[in-house]
Amino acid sequence: MIKRRVAVIGAGMTLFRRxxxxxGRELSYEASRMALEAAGMSMKDVESVVIGTAPDAFDGVHMKGEYLIEGAGGVGRANTRVYVGGGTGVFTPVGGWWHVASGLFDTCLVVGEEKMSPLRPHPQSAFWSIFDHTTERPLGVTLLWIFALEMRRYMHAHNVTEEDIALVAVKNKMNALDHPCAQIASKITVDDVMNSEKIVWPVKRYDVSPPSDGAAAAVLVSEDVARKFTKDPVWIDGVGWNVDTQYWTNRELCYPAYVERAARMAYKMAKIEDPRRQLDFAEVYDPFDYKELHHMEGLLLAKKGEAPRLTREGVTQRNGEFPVNPSGGLLGVGNPIAAAGMMKVCEVFWQLRGEAGRRQVRGKRAERGLAQAWGDLLQCGTVITMKG
Amino acid sequence: MNVPITERLAAGSEVRAWEDTIPFRYEYTAGVAGEKFLRGLRDGEILAGLCPSCGLTSLPLRMYCVDCYAEVTKSVRVRPAGVVRALARGARTFAYVEFDGVKGGLVHTLIGSARVGSRVVVRFRPKRQRVGALSDVLGFERSG
Known part of the structure; x- marks a missing residue:
């Protein structure tokens, strides 16, 4: 069973840019150094390192965990790479959490990195080989094709319009205007989304987050160490993850049951029975705008089919009743895969410390928040809940 | 003596199979430190990092100290003469060379002959042929 409480005492991230x-090593170094400085620590204080980074094909470096180890500070330490596709960013601090909660280590530096720009002409080509080689790969499909199917299924199941979904992109890109690291912050309208380039209908250019380079990091420590370095620790009180079959055709596309299972694991640990009331805000994985809605429902922050209405009514705005993605999310800050999930964990940390500046939800320090990521072939959910 | 290898499937044509490729193409940035190092080669210099915190001089040039993790922004010119620590002989011979007072070293082609322990110098291409790449170095050549 869980032996010890785990605190986050520092976070840092690089710019996210195309x-x-x-x-990748240098990005990892910059994020790690910032996190250590924020914690008031040096690398000498760190016992273990968990690196999260998505497919090797992005950076174009096989054994990417080994490649990044120097920049992430893992040399000569208990170093581990964790990987669950796009869910990796939130799984990385989950890995760090079990290092410390188990009692094996008092300190763990967790680092999420992705450098997608080397892959030409576009990082999407890294996904060509993930599809089933008997039933899908011969069709020459891409991930965008499968996301279009999922988005369409969600729209059909709950009678959701493209305009409803576009509101998420409008909100998140606007929120990102207050994020100093943001890549594609902008003030746009629903019409802008609707008129943007059709990629694979119903997915349009502005429905999608961009490929990015970046890194983000945090310092996780035991309660004893936390008390030595800060009066203001943020506690990880719930973690959850869940992975379904890669045969996405074997599940209902309009609802991410694996996200619900991951959330329920975290909520049980955190003793959260009513997440909408007990959490102040959430950083929900939003590589596509419809995914924010999809994931809000999987996280039990909205009933099935209810997330579009909450969005329309302004509930999820930064000053709304339940802010979602006050950072600006992947749609606004950018999407260097593992670093993007880690950015969400950093945002929860800054919100709970009252260090999020103009992004602070409802203009004040929050008490409890959640970060979630999603990945593999529409099959994995990773969740972390934190409180001040 | 031949070592037998037993195959379950001797040829893909015996079963349903197809050939495919994963068509990846990359354009890598050398990075902050790599950029500096390659520009150094273009100028006929081997640049190592000098840690402002612990004083370690190390190769390859990095933006952080491999020993103490401090940020390294300063580089120093390494005297382009070192000692062969290991050799791999094939169609080309590669030499691993360390330089005086520097942690780490470089691998490159051995020009001519040398033994482990031999002193060698770095042989650069003529200046006008250098482009800021590892190929600006022709290799190591025995000195003296």
């Missing part, structure tokens, strides 16, 4: 000069 193409950075820094290598």
């Amino acid at each position: 193409r950075m000069l820094e290598t």
Whole structure:
């Protein structure tokens, strides 16, 4: 069973950009150094390191965990790479959590990194080989094709319009205007989304987050260590993850049951019975705008089919009753896969410390928040809940 | 003596199978430190990092100290003469060379002959042929 409480005492992240000069190692270093500085620690204080990074094919470096180890500070330490596709970013601090909660280590630096720009002409090509080789790959499908199917299924099941979904992109890109690291923050309208380039209907250009380079990191410690370094620790009080079959054709596309199972695991640990009331806000995985709605429902923050209405009524705005993605999310801040999930965990940390500046939800320090990511072939949910 | 290898399937044509490729193409950035190192080669210099915190001089040039994790922004020119620590002989011979006072080293082609322990110098291409790449170095050549 869980032996010890785990605190987050520092977080840092690089700029998210389409193409950075820094290598993946250098991005990892910059994020890690910022997190350590924020914690008031040096690398000498760190006993273990967990690196999260998605497919090797993005950076174009096989054994990417080994490649990144120097930048992430893992050399000569208990170093581990964790990986669950797009869910990796939130799974990385989950990995760090079990390092410390188990009693094996008092300190763990967790680092999420992705450098997607090397892959030409577009990082999407990294996904060509993930599909089933007997039933799908011969069709030459891409991930966008499967997302279009899922988005359409969600729209059909709950009678949701493209305009309803576009509101998420409008909100998140607007929120990102207050994020100093954001890649595609902008003030746009629903019409802008509707008129943006059709990629695979119903998915349009502005429904999708961009490929990005970036890294984000946090310092996780035991309660004893936390008390030495800060008067203001943020506690990880719930973690959950769940992975379904890769045969996405074997589940109902309009509802991410694996996200619900991951959320229920975290909620049980955190003793959360009514997440909408007990949490102040959520950083929900939003690589596509419809995914924010989909995931809100999977996280039990909205009833099935209810998330579009909550969005329309302004509930999920930063000053709304239940803010979702006050950071600006992947749609606004950018989507360097594992770093993007980690960015959400950093945002929860900053919100709970009252360090989110103009992004602070309802203009004040929040007490409890959630970060979630999703990945593999529409099959994995990772969830973390934190409180101040 | 031949070592037998037993195959379950000797040829893909015996079963339903197809050939495919994963068509990846990359354009890598050398990075902050890599950019500096490659520009150094173009200028006929081997640049190592100098840690402002612990004083370690190390190769390859990195933006952080491999020993103490401090940020490394300063580089120093390494005297382009070192000692062969290991050799791999094939169609080309590669030498691993360490330089005086520097942690780490470089691998490159051995020009001519040398033994482990031999002193060698770095041989650069003529200046006008250098482009800021590892190929600006022709290899190591025995000195003296």
